[in-house]
Amino acid sequence: xxxxxxxxxxxxxxxxxxxxxxxxxxxxxxxxxxxxxxxxxxxxxxxxxxxxxxxxxxxxxxxxxxxxxxxxxxxxxxxxxxxxxxxxxxxxxxxxxxxxxxxxxxxxxxxxxxxxxxxxxxxxxxxxxxxxxxxxxxxxxxxxxxxxxxxxxxxxxxxxxxxxxxxxxxxxxxxxxxxxxxxxxxxxxxxxxxxxxxxxxxxxxxxxxxxxxxxxxxxxxxxxxxxxxxxxxxxxxxxxxxxxxxxxxxxxxxxxxxxxxxxxxxxxxxxxxxxxxxxxxxxxxxxxxxxxxxxxxxxxxxxxxxxxxxxxxxxxxxxxxxxxxxxxxxxxxxxxxxxxxxxxxxxxxxxxxxxxxxxxxxxxxxxxxxxxxxxxxxxxxxxxxxxxxxxxxxxxxxxxxxxxxxxxxxxxxxxxxxxxxxxxxxxxxxxxxxxxxxxxxxxxxxxxxxxxxxxxxxxxxxxxxxxxxxxxxxxxxxxxxxxxxxxxxxxxxxxxxxxxxxxxxxxxxxxxxxxxxxxxxxxxxxxxxxxxxxxxxxxxxxxxxxxxxxxxxxxxxxxxxxxxxxxxxxxxxxxxxxxxxxxxxxxxxxxxxxxxxxxxxxxxxxxxxxxxxxxxxxxxxxxxxxxxxxxxxxxxxxxxxxxxxxxxxxxxxxxxxxxxxxxxxxxxxxxxxxxxxxxxxxxxxxxxxxxxxxxxxxxxxxxxxxxxxxxxxxxxxxxxxxxxxxxxxxxxxxxxxxxxxxxxxxxxxxxxxxxxxxxxxxxxxxxxxxxxxxxxxxxxxxxxxxxxxxxxxxxxxxxxxxxxxxxxxxxxxxxxxxxxxxxxxxxxxxxxxx
DNA sequence: GGGGGAAGGACCA
DNA sequence: TTCCTGGTCCTTCCCCC
Numbered sequence: 001x002x003x004x005x006x007x008x009x010x011x012x013x014x015x016x017x018x019x020x021x022x023x024x025x026x027x028x029x030x031x032x033x034x035x036x037x038x039x040x041x042x043x044x045x046x047x048x049x050x051x052x053x054x055x056x057x058x059x060x061x062x063x064x065x066x067x068x069x070x071x072x073x074x075x076x077x078x079x080x081x082x083x084x085x086x087x088x089x090x091x092x093x094x095x096x097x098x099x100x101x102x103x104x105x106x107x108x109x110x111x112x113x114x115x116x117x118x119x120x121x122x123x124x125x126x127x128x129x130x131x132x133x134x135x136x137x138x139x140x141x142x143x144x145x146x147x148x149x150x151x152x153x154x155x156x157x158x159x160x161x162x163x164x165x166x167x168x169x170x171x172x173x174x175x176x177x178x179x180x181x182x183x184x185x186x187x188x189x190x191x192x193x194x195x196x197x198x199x200x201x202x203x204x205x206x207x208x209x210x211x212x213x214x215x216x217x218x219x220x221x222x223x224x225x226x227x228x229x230x231x232x233x234x235x236x237x238x239x240x241x242x243x244x245x246x247x248x249x250x251x252x253x254x255x256x257x258x259x260x261x262x263x264x265x266x267x268x269x270x271x272x273x274x275x276x277x278x279x280x281x282x283x284x285x286x287x288x289x290x291x292x293x294x295x296x297x298x299x300x301x302x303x304x305x306x307x308x309x310x311x312x313x314x315x316x317x318x319x320x321x322x323x324x325x326x327x328x329x330x331x332x333x334x335x336x337x338x339x340x341x342x343x344x345x346x347x348x349x350x351x352x353x354x355x356x357x358x359x360x361x362x363x364x365x366x367x368x369x370x371x372x373x374x375x376x377x378x379x380x381x382x383x384x385x386x387x388x389x390x391x392x393x394x395x396x397x398x399x400x401x402x403x404x405x406x407x408x409x410x411x412x413x414x415x416x417x418x419x420x421x422x423x424x425x426x427x428x429x430x431x432x433x434x435x436x437x438x439x440x441x442x443x444x445x446x447x448x449x450x451x452x453x454x455x456x457x458x459x460x461x462x463x464x465x466x467x468x469x470x471x472x473x474x475x476x477x478x479x480x481x482x483x484x485x486x487x488x489x490x491x492x493x494x495x496x497x498x499x500x501x502x503x504x505x506x507x508x509x510x511x512x513x514x515x516x517x518x519x520x521x522x523x524x525x526x527x528x529x530x531x532x533x534x535x536x537x538x539x540x541x542x543x544x545x546x547x548x549x550x551x552x553x554x555x556x557x558x559x560x561x562x563x564x565x566x567x568x569x570x571x572x573x574x575x576x577x578x579x580x581x582x583x584x585x586x587x588x589x590x591x592x593x594x595x596x597x598x599x600x601x602x603x604x605x606x607x608x609x610x611x612x613x614x615x616x617x618x619x620x621x622x623x624x625x626x627x628x629x630x631x632x633x634x635x636x637x638x639x640x641x642x643x644x645x646x647x648x649x650x651x652x653x654x655x656x657x658x659x660x661x662x663x664x665x666x667x668x669x670x671x672x673x674x675x676x677x678x679x680x681x682x683x684x685x686x687x688x689x690x691x692x693x694x695x696x697x698x699x700x701x702x703x704x705x706x707x708x709x710x711x712x713x714x715x716x717x718x719x720x721x722x723x724x725x726x727x728x729x730x731x732x733x734x735x736x737x738x739x740x741x742x743x744x745x746x747x748x749x750x751x752x753x754x755x756x757x758x759x760x761x762x763x764x765x766x767x768x769x770x771x772x773x774x775x776x777x778x779x780x781x782x783x784x785x786x787x788x789x790x791x792x793x794x795x796x797x798x799x800x801x802x803x804x805x806x807x808x809x810x811x812x813x814x815x816x817x818x819x820x821x822x823x824x825x826x827x828x829x830x831x832x833x834x
Numbered sequence: 835g836g837g838g839g840a841a842g843g844a845c846c847a
Numbered sequence: 848t849t850c851c852t853g854g855t856c857c858t859t860c861c862c863c864c
Contacts, residue, residue, distance in 0.1 A: 046850050050850095128851085129851085152848080152850085341844095343845045343846080376857080401854090403853080454841060495853090841860085845855085845856085846854080
């Protein structure tokens, strides 16, 4: 009955147009409202981004239509048979025995604010800010003002709109009161948000049938003001009747039964025993308790109950009888958009196939089975048959936890890093509140053009502290910054997320455990100062991270991780080899050793900008000085000789990197060079690092890769121009006479394959590994290890060494070896413990 | 082909 | 001047086995 957006203006954005499928938004002047929305948005970065997204949806639809055109009769009838089989299976399992209720508070946040400030009652108002509204009252909805609309646009639609700032604590408190009522009808109710819940009242109804009237009688309290409310079970409490001041926001639903007088002269209401009466009673009690109204839907499953609760909104309820025909009839003319889970994109895709109602959905199921994924069409089939969950599952394990913030444009590096750290801290606090840890750290960035990026890193162990999170997040952030440099990253949002990931540690885990740390009553983490589990590995890795980051190293920060991924402490060694300078530090005292590593690392100065030649020289010198102080009688290590350095010379550096310390290998992460005494490092042919090992057999160069793999980027035309037409192969070092990336990549692939398959290279490495058991050396000199090698290394020990792939700046990928789950910056410290 | 990780999106309140 | 936040689930791609 309503005009679809496509029939309006041709250049119209369906994603931006008013969404009037919410209650209280019928019969509005859509065209006029949409015109105002468009005028306020046009030309903004947000609008441009929406335009882009809409084009992507259109392309998706085009692809789908193309696919549809190629479907044969045969395919269709085969799919039809499949659909029919599935339909009859589902029909057999149809369960109409449960009574599911979906309760939804009416304009919740707005209603709470109105209750507490009755002056707002007859004014159009919304809760939120100038940049975003959370909800609006029904008066404001008449102007087209609705949730998820920015306040400044709402103000244009309705200049008299009152915007009340959001007050979560208050809504949480009210929500708790409402939930107390829910619990009386279903102790296992499922809250979906502060204002919404599903209940299974089947058991309650069973009992209720035998209840005497007294248990179904509830006193009617009249509030004297909006704020002074009376407890539901207040007993003999006297209430003053002041009819005119009642803050009731919505008229009672028509089904209200007349009030009776009880013995004490107060008004009471008696409720029946059927489902509708029970739900009416529940809504009555919610209103008595909070002065807020709720709407409800009663149906045989959750999907239908949700649709029903919207039917008589606000302050109403709807019951769909528990018989198959009623369900089928109900679903027939229902617009697909009404179903929870079908949003604007799915609606548009289905619309392109001529499907707008649920009956269409059923008719076209064979087609949908061919065009959509299995999960998608199964979902559609359930909807078209009116099926949904019949039992409410509570307490599902939490899957992730995140925190994000939007701010004015931010381009300064220090600001970005400190915000990142702040977010890590907030997240760590939230994690602590629930005593949880996570294995995957995700950084979310939104730039000023509203483009969203997420970058994730999965660790072998679950982590939870600020330092642990930041160690990973800052790596991810740095990689992004480097990726757009020399332009700054212009951000408008940053977020931080931890996710579980299936594995040994079982992802998101609680911290409480027999061996792990404990949580004090105050909620602060405590650790045994010297956990016996703390292996050299964990200590070293943390010291590397913190030192490189110039952060203070709290010994407790990672003690808990060792319970998960600890390895046996190395036995029989009375010295440890520094992963940075390659010298043996003649101590088993980890504190001493870590101090040495820290100093070595700070000498290296990881990836900082604006380092000069002199700093390049100073770094190692500092290192050496410290070494002299630390080590007494430490013997020098024999490193790999010519063969190793030959391989090293194959590392290619990014010509765009200007700093001498922070060079980058092509397709890899920024690499720091650490020259040990007498090293000869020179930049060879614009972007190739050349190391000569003639003067000294010791290993002299250490490549540290502080970032995660480079993210996928679309080739930037300007940077290609900088590069010039010639591309140099990182493997054979020969300049290729092509600017065509496909051709060039093919060449590199060929080169790499030859490299991989070249037998004596394998043998050399294998020998080195066996003879010297110096994985560290290999890791450093070969940031681009290849499949065959990584497999070989993997097979050697318990450590999850693996190959991973880094992106070539202009597309394509390079293969690289690292420890599974570790950012490359931790490479050297882990390598040490091998 | 299936499984798993990473990135991106759809969708929800 | 100003278009959120915090969650879940799904899809797509790529790799490994």
